[in-house]
Amino acid sequence: AAVAMKEKSKNAAKTRREKENGEFYELAKLLPLPSAITSQLDKASIIRLTTSYLKMRAVFPEGKSARGLR
Numbered sequence: 001a002a003v004a005m006k007e008k009s010k011n012a013a014k015t016r017r018e019k020e021n022g023e024f025y026e027l028a029k030l031l032p033l034p035s036a037i038t039s040q041l042d043k044a045s046i047i048r049l050t051t052s053y054l055k056m057r058a059v060f061p062e063g064k065s066a067r068g069l070r
Helices: 002-030 043-059
Strands: none
Touching: 002 043
16 A cells, blocks of 8 residues: 555656646746747746846836837
8 A cells, every 4th residue: 555655646746747847848838939949948948037027127118128218
């Protein structure tokens, strides 16, 4: 019974990781970068780029360049 529970827990963890990875790669596809780049990113890079992109959108909400603000 203990072996069956361990196997069940292992399978649940694997399923959770697969779902998590899927979400990360969906997030990467939403970044304004070529897919040749986003398809090569690891999870930490996806989070860093997404955070930076969201911060940039907060500073330039309408997508205006810094030149347009002078």
